[in-house]
Amino acid sequence: KSPPGPWGYPILGNVLELRKDTHLALTKLSQKYGDVMEIRIGMRRVLVLSGLETIKQALVKQGEDFMGRPDLHSSQYISNGQSLAFSPDSGEVWKARRKLAQSALKTFSIAPSPTSSSMCLLEEHVSKEAEYLINKFLQLMEEEKSFDLNQYLVVSVANVICAMCFGKRYEHNDQELLSLVNLGNEFGDVAASGHPADFIPLLRYLPNRAMELFKDINRRFNAFVQKIVQEHYTSFDKEHIRDITDSLIGHCQEKTVGEDTNVQLSNEKIINIVNDLFGAGFDTVTTALSWSLMYVALYPNIQKKIQEELDQTIGRERRPRLSDRGTLPYTEAFILEMFRHSSFLPFTIPHSTTKATVLNGYYIPKDTCVFINQWQVNHDE
Template sequence: MWIMFSVFGLPIPISATELLLASAVFCLVFWVVRTWRPRVPQGLKSPPEPWGWPLLGHVLTLGKNPHVVLSQLSQRYGDVLQIRIGCTPVLVLSGLDTIRQALVRQGDDFKGRPDLYSFTLITDGQSMTFNPDSGPVWAARRRLAQNALNTFSVASDPSSSSSCYLEDHVSKEAEALLGKFQELMSGPGHFDPYGHVVASVANVIGAMCFGQHFPQSSKEMLSVVESSHDFVESAISGNPVDFFPILKYLPNPGLQRFKSFNQRFLQFVRKTVQEHYQDFDKNSVQDIVGALFKHSEDNSQASSRLISQEKTVNLVNDLFGAGFDTITTAISWSLMYIVTNPKIQRKIQEELDRVIGRARRPRLSDRPQLPYLEAFILETFRHSSFVPFTIPHSTTRDTTLNGFFIPKERCVFINQWQVNHDPKLWGDPSEFRPERFLTSDGTAIDKFASEKVLLFSMGKRRCIGEVMARWEVFLFLAILLQRLEFSVPAGVKVDLTPNYGLTMKHPRCEHVQARLRFPTK
């Protein structure tokens, strides 16, 4: 007889015999764990912990929307609380001030990553982003990746009239996307924009990473990026396979898809990097991979531990991820908010017409003069809060936070969704209102309000692609909204219920329509 469990929405079939065996093993483990508790120094106390089930802990309490449940628990237990998933204690941090204290002011204490099973499946366990390493070698590789990304994204491009490489790539892809949407309107008359946005964003980060070597529109590339949902559905805070080891050995379709995606993606990146290396010229570096190759050759002896051919593959794997899924999800959510808020769309387009006109294309240099569009993007980040948790952290040493003792190697969940929906910060968090980010006269972004939005984490593990992501989302939307008016037919209900994952997606909508706002040459 098989019993079907659903944990975080993931179906897991377990036979009765396996369940009994697992129960016996976990009873023993639970007894051992309960009899061993870290000693709390005098004058300190352990974080408060709600009652949880034996063996299971709070896994059933969390349900399909753990970010919401943990936000509710923080109202009762405070910004620092502890839960258990299985028998593993997990620290949960909420509240903007508490999170800033942990990740910024005490950043060295909270910069670690837990050694989770799912993390070992990403880039064969060598991911800079997910690997537990947080020492000097990790820091040096992170600086190297950050510099390479900046050089071929936000830095100026001497060979182009565009302000930077990113503007050049995004402008080309946005024009292609405009053409694709018009083609779909002249055919079916409606479309689902998500897949087309995925391909366009992949082409942008692919061009920055690989230059002319990136196989745009190849079946292999499209197959990989279009199945990225297999990654974000499993790379979540609270994946049961990370806390119930026996689940690794039981039938688990979601886990198999996760493994398959990681292997396919790694093979795709490795193959593209190797093809690039065959005609690499260190005197003509034009993309991120070329910059990493040059660094490797220039520092082959002095920094042999820092970067090798395989490490180049691993870094590019991380950089592609940093410049792909978050941006794709942000643009997709933005279009859903646009079609459900036509008055907001009109305000954005009035601003675009007033500042830019219709004779030229928007540029990144226009960003400071388009505060309403920027406010709309910030409100999309806040309201959707599509990255509900950061990638889990862990403590690197015994520490304290808000008077609570936190032992070394404690797994830490950072609840970004709670910050973005905290009534104490926002007053009316459930309302979609871009004006909350404008100054009183509406002519600029309120810097204080904008800094309260939490999406890219903060501190030593802050997303290295944040600046690129903000610029890219702005430019894609500015170009699209200058030329097209988006809508859905009357009577069509757009579902904005997020599906929990590393990045939360909205349900797909195939009824989107787009019409030209003015004729083009």
């Protein structure tokens, strides 16, 4: 049997019910139709999953069945359609590239810092930006009393990602860095507005200013990364791997991306992987930091307890380090609760079924688009 769900209008489907606060609308519908329900967005059938056990069953126990990505029209313009995060391809080539990206990211996250007492390179870069932000915020509070935190957070986050991916830390007024930040902001704004052509195919053939802007943003970002990668090729030394891009070039020159595969890694694939790594951290980390600071400002009693824990455990002679994490339970509990309560990403990136399957007794056809309602799980009773 097919999953239950609300009746929809021809062509539009259930779009009119989902126009505002989509996560709340779908949570309300799930209370009527259950944790596995089917809706229509435009002309595309979408499976909506709610409830911890149902989501765990789909993504963990039946993970192979639900690991795909839907073939959305807009996805072909992200990393030239080769994005690890958005591409509908989930075959062996995709798995090998994903494994390589994870390996490169892990290596340069935990690599020891040769120039400071930091535990690793990532910690060193984060510490430098944290120091800058503290001094900047103190200065702004004295001069202006109030200011927009986000415009400074986003530059620092971009700087950390640039340092990891490109081995380059910029001054905060550097025009190249600011251009990159603007591109990231533009991408987030356009992506957040949605792309009706993903769900109503006819719209792909009509003039669409938002889609043209989306294509242009992706072209400009690809060109920026391509320039950086080309500079790395020129100065590449396999005996001195400086950053994630160097690591990927090294694998490219070895011709394969893994011991058990003959999959080749081209220059274009390197650009696409770096695009993904940058994009994955840029908006989400900035948003998480913004929410965290908003919560501590809104709840000064919690801010006070965090400060007391830091003072008692670490003192004020040095900054916190990654190695302190296990000794700061209240601070970590606050961070995790911030993620749960804010649920600033109410849905995961859409999934897709890789084959026909059965979930909770319902038949789900191959290539079904799947929405995971994270907000509902984080706020269930």
